[in-house]
Amino acid sequence: MNSAASRESAEVIVSQLQEIVGEANVRVSDEDFATFGRDWTRAVDPNPVAIVFPRSIEQVQAVIRRANDLEFGIVPSGGRTGLSGGAVAANGEVVLALDYMNAISGFDPIDRTVVCEAGVITEQLQQYAEEQGLFYPVDFASAGSSQIGGNISTNAGGIKVIRYGMTRDWVAGLKVVTGTGELLELNNGLLKNNAGYDLRQLFIGAEGTLGVVVEATIQLTRQPHDLTALVLGVPDFDALMKVFNQFQSGIDLTAFEFFSEQALQKVVEHQGLARPFESVTPFYCLLEFERLNEHVEEQAMAMFEAAVEQGWVVDGVMSQSLEQLKNLWRLREDISETISRWTPYKNDISTVISKVPEFLVAVENVVNARYPDFEIIWFGHIGDGNVHLNILKPDSLDKTTFFEQCSEVSLEVFDIVERFGGSVSAEHGVGLLKKPYLKYTRSAAEIAAMKAIKVVFDPKGVMNPGKVFD
Amino acid sequence: MNSAASRESAEVIVSQLQEIVGEANVRVSDEDFATFGRDWTRAVDPNPVAIVFPRSIEQVQAVIRRANDLEFGIVPSGGRTGLSGGAVAANGEVVLALDYMNAISGFDPIDRTVVCEAGVITEQLQQYAEEQGLFYPVDFASAGSSQIGGNISTNAGGIKVIRYGMTRDWVAGLKVVTGTGELLELNNGLLKNNAGYDLRQLFIGAEGTLGVVVEATIQLTRQPHDLTALVLGVPDFDALMKVFNQFQSGIDLTAFEFFSEQALQKVVEHQGLARPFESVTPFYCLLEFERLNEHVEEQAMAMFEAAVEQGWVVDGVMSQSLEQLKNLWRLREDISETISRWTPYKNDISTVISKVPEFLVAVENVVNARYPDFEIIWFGHIGDGNVHLNILKPDSLDKTTFFEQCSEVSLEVFDIVERFGGSVSAEHGVGLLKKPYLKYTRSAAEIAAMKAIKVVFDPKGVMNPGKVFD
Numbered sequence: 020m021n022s023a024a025s026r027e028s029a030e031v032i033v034s035q036l037q038e039i040v041g042e043a044n045v046r047v048s049d050e051d052f053a054t055f056g057r058d059w060t061r062a063v064d065p066n067p068v069a070i071v072f073p074r075s076i077e078q079v080q081a082v083i084r085r086a087n088d089l090e091f092g093i094v095p096s097g098g099r100t101g102l103s104g105g106a107v108a109a110n111g112e113v114v115l116a117l118d119y120m121n122a123i124s125g126f127d128p129i130d131r132t133v134v135c136e137a138g139v140i141t142e143q144l145q146q147y148a149e150e151q152g153l154f155y156p157v158d159f160a161s162a163g164s165s166q167i168g169g170n171i172s173t174n175a176g177g178i179k180v181i182r183y184g185m186t187r188d189w190v191a192g193l194k195v196v197t198g199t200g201e202l203l204e205l206n207n208g209l210l211k212n213n214a215g216y217d218l219r220q221l222f223i224g225a226e227g228t229l230g231v232v233v234e235a236t237i238q239l240t241r242q243p244h245d246l247t248a249l250v251l252g253v254p255d256f257d258a259l260m261k262v263f264n265q266f267q268s269g270i271d272l273t274a275f276e277f278f279s280e281q282a283l284q285k286v287v288e289h290q291g292l293a294r295p296f297e298s299v300t301p302f303y304c305l306l307e308f309e310r311l312n313e314h315v316e317e318q319a320m321a322m323f324e325a326a327v328e329q330g331w332v333v334d335g336v337m338s339q340s341l342e343q344l345k346n347l348w349r350l351r352e353d354i355s356e357t358i359s360r361w362t363p364y365k366n367d368i369s370t371v372i373s374k375v376p377e378f379l380v381a382v383e384n385v386v387n388a389r390y391p392d393f394e395i396i397w398f399g400h401i402g403d404g405n406v407h408l409n410i411l412k413p414d415s416l417d418k419t420t421f422f423e424q425c426s427e428v429s430l431e432v433f434d435i436v437e438r439f440g441g442s443v444s445a446e447h448g449v450g451l452l453k454k455p456y457l458k459y460t461r462s463a464a465e466i467a468a469m470k471a472i473k474v475v476f477d478p479k480g481v482m483n484p485g486k487v488f489d
Numbered sequence: 490m491n492s493a494a495s496r497e498s499a500e501v502i503v504s505q506l507q508e509i510v511g512e513a514n515v516r517v518s519d520e521d522f523a524t525f526g527r528d529w530t531r532a533v534d535p536n537p538v539a540i541v542f543p544r545s546i547e548q549v550q551a552v553i554r555r556a557n558d559l560e561f562g563i564v565p566s567g568g569r570t571g572l573s574g575g576a577v578a579a580n581g582e583v584v585l586a587l588d589y590m591n592a593i594s595g596f597d598p599i600d601r602t603v604v605c606e607a608g609v610i611t612e613q614l615q616q617y618a619e620e621q622g623l624f625y626p627v628d629f630a631s632a633g634s635s636q637i638g639g640n641i642s643t644n645a646g647g648i649k650v651i652r653y654g655m656t657r658d659w660v661a662g663l664k665v666v667t668g669t670g671e672l673l674e675l676n677n678g679l680l681k682n683n684a685g686y687d688l689r690q691l692f693i694g695a696e697g698t699l700g701v702v703v704e705a706t707i708q709l710t711r712q713p714h715d716l717t718a719l720v721l722g723v724p725d726f727d728a729l730m731k732v733f734n735q736f737q738s739g740i741d742l743t744a745f746e747f748f749s750e751q752a753l754q755k756v757v758e759h760q761g762l763a764r765p766f767e768s769v770t771p772f773y774c775l776l777e778f779e780r781l782n783e784h785v786e787e788q789a790m791a792m793f794e795a796a797v798e799q800g801w802v803v804d805g806v807m808s809q810s811l812e813q814l815k816n817l818w819r820l821r822e823d824i825s826e827t828i829s830r831w832t833p834y835k836n837d838i839s840t841v842i843s844k845v846p847e848f849l850v851a852v853e854n855v856v857n858a859r860y861p862d863f864e865i866i867w868f869g870h871i872g873d874g875n876v877h878l879n880i881l882k883p884d885s886l887d888k889t890t891f892f893e894q895c896s897e898v899s900l901e902v903f904d905i906v907e908r909f910g911g912s913v914s915a916e917h918g919v920g921l922l923k924k925p926y927l928k929y930t931r932s933a934a935e936i937a938a939m940k941a942i943k944v945v946f947d948p949k950g951v952m953n954p955g956k957v958f959d
Binding site for chain 1: 587598599602643646656658677678679680685686687693695735782839841870912936938941942958
């Protein structure tokens with residue numbers, strides 16, 4: 020937005036937005052641009068033309084209709100916790116921030132559903148559910164900032180997918196404003212509705228490229244009973260998979276996470292946490308289940324002992340209180356924040372569970388072969404085949420060189436992902452950062468179909484332009 | 490297909506199909522037309538031009554490409570157990586029957602997935618899962634005939650949706666041949682894959698209007714432990730909902746079904762079954778859970794006693810063996826077959842669970858007001874808001890008049906469905922029979938979007954023409 024012409028057009032856009040939402044709800048300061056013009060990624064600098072804060076569905080519709088008339092792009096913005104640049108406005112777009120559409124209403128105890136405006140923060144919904152004696156099970160590190168609209172638009176996953184699925188599984192109804200400004204009310208909160216294509220599913224995970232999620236009817240469930248965690252030290256990855264298979268066959272797990280000794284060391288050192296036990300092993304898994312009765316606990320203990328006997332497990336600890344449960348979880352959950360000081364290059368990749376061990380070895384080999392001095396931190400969700408590859412920046416490299424080198428090695432990593440039939444973005448979405456790599460997971464025909472579907476809902480291409488695909 | 494011209498074109502079509510699949514795999518007899526040219530509905534007479542039995546994905550692709558060249562319609566055909574006419578070929582289409590593409594392969598015990606060709610029969614998959622010590626949980630009366638491809642294309646539901654969801658929830662990967670003959674391999678069996686729009690979801694429940702499901706990677710789960718059923722007699726529908734809410738809050742139910750005294754009477758009389766207990770009540774519910782331990786059974790008993798004390802339940806019985814479990818289930822599962830002798834007019838409607846009681850009263854009122862001599866048999870899946878309205882034909886009416894009168898009252902029923910934000914087809918799909926009523930559940934904008942999406946995958950409109958929408 021540097022030319023005189025575009026400045027003029029920016030003024031026109033801002034004044035028209037002010038007409039729709041009022042002056043107070045349009046912001047144009049550099050500070051606001053820096054805050055609302057991007058997500059947690061820092062690869063691309065924000066450069067929006069304005070931030071608009073609608074207060075109603077009608078205002079969202081009016082903004083999108085104006086975008087069609089004046090041909091400006093719209094970047095929907097939730098909690099801005101994305102890791103793929105899906106909410107970055109770098110090309111003079113208008114950021115449509117849902118922050119003030121954040122009411123929770125319409126709770127029904129029999130349906131166990133609640134109606135959330137898009138700007139409701141995940142934690143706010145979790146707390147609301149708890150107040151009703153119920154549970155919203157989708158949970159992840161950014162729950163304190165991420166918003167329901169953004170969760171839906173990215174089909175957020177997290178640490179309980181093995182038991183509760185992704186955000187997709189909790190959306191009983193959806194109101195979206197499409198790229199033409201039309202309001203679609205999809206599925207009305209019904210559990211069963213086989214009347215034509217389930218368009219709701221298209222908008223879940225579309226990263227705002229088809230329209231804006233403005234409201235959702237969210238399914239809640241019963242609260243878990245007496246959650247119990249086991250942290251086990253395992254000698255290698257194959258053993259980890261054997262432990263997974265063993266426990267999964269007998270106990271309904273709510274989580275099965277893993278992390279490496281390197282990850283544990285860093286978390287223990289920097290978060291002031293105690294190691295779970297004396298033994299040092301290459302990998303650890305954290306598994307969680309509901310202690311529905313004493314029998315489950317006995318079963319878990321028996322499985323643990325059998326695993327030790329088989330040599331799959333070296334050491335282990337089971338939580339005996341809520342506090343211990345929380346502390347064990349911190350060993351896994353604090354990894355991301357802890358390693359952020361090493362400017363990690365993150366990849367969020369997946370394959371089918373059974374291929375994870377082979378997949379990890381293949382990925383490590385290419386990274387080590389190219390850059391033997393790079394430290395790799397592995398952690399993630401074994402129970403659903405999703406691993407987070409974090410490459411730490413050596414002190415000796417500047418950030419730009421490091422990211423360049425990582426990008427190069429990424430191509431080889433994505434070759435492996437493709438060979439394993441995996442995903443280049445298991446749960447973080449495509450946004451800007453994964454766009455060049457979409458072809459490793461989706462065929463040309465699939466991408467062509469996606470583009471054609473976008474035209475159905477957003478014929479002028481105003482919605483989150485340049486995200487997911489070009 | 491009565492004119493000389495169309496007979497000639499029929500010959501061309503048949504000969505070209507024979508080129509693709511061989512002579513033995515194209516059938517043109519009236520008997521085959523009667524068998525393969527329709528589903529369980531009998532409202533429309535079949536009139537296909539040929540039945541083709543492909544043996545490979547490549548043959549499916551070739552048939553669809555030929556359909557594009559010669560401009561003939563294709564009706565994909567699975568187990569032909571549909572209740573909405575989705576698999577009826579009444580206008581000279583080619584029926585593409587998946588019966589011989591029925592291999593099961595690629596089982597993985599860690600992923601708990603299995604690869605099924607479209608023609609695998611539901612029961613065959615259930616048995617296969619059991620042989621592996623696992624469980625395929627989607628179950629319904631037609632499991633002995635229905636095929637996986639058809640289940641996916643109609644997003645089949647059934648009697649365990651409250652716990653296990655619909656077919657949609659068990660499709661980890663999908664191979665489809667689109668209306669242009671292109672093969673799409675969707676999702677590769679991944680549990681987590683947020684790389685672009687989830688096109689897989691579009692084909693699930695599309696009733697073959699976008700393409701043909703040729704193969705699926707199906708998720709299996711652990712076997713249920715010691716299933717136990719309770720049948721309870723309740724004085725009215727409000728009490729039924731209170732019982733549902735009560736049990737749901739404490740026990741993970743695998744089913745919560747209901748049926749009326751009229752339904753019970755007919756099943757007992759015609760199937761030679763014993764009544765569950767002496768007491769006669771207007772409604773009955775069948776609830777099922779896993780007896781994971783003694784505590785669950787005690788909890789169920791305590792809930793039962795509390796419900797009796799509250800006046801919500803009049804009488805009840807709990808299964809103490811697998812045989813008793815099966816017999817109690819027959820009270821519910823044999824209803825459909827039993828009432829078929831009265832030529833029932835069936836509606837498969839849903840609303841959110843909390844509104845079901847009010848919804849039932851509203852529907853009964855309109856039917857009773859118009860046709861006081863019609864007997865209504867209610868049964869269905871309270872746990873997911875899906876009720877089956879069956880109107881029995883009085884002996885005094887001929888079939889044609891009866892169905893005409895039912896169609897008239899259906900418009901009023903669908904007005905109620907619309908007012909309740911419900912679905913005109915909860916689990917049976919739209920096909921031919923529900924097509925005129927789609928607008929009661931989907932807005933004009935939604936239907937327009939569906940049509941535009943169809944054009945993306947089937948630009949020449951060869952796939953199941955005239956189904957779901959015109």
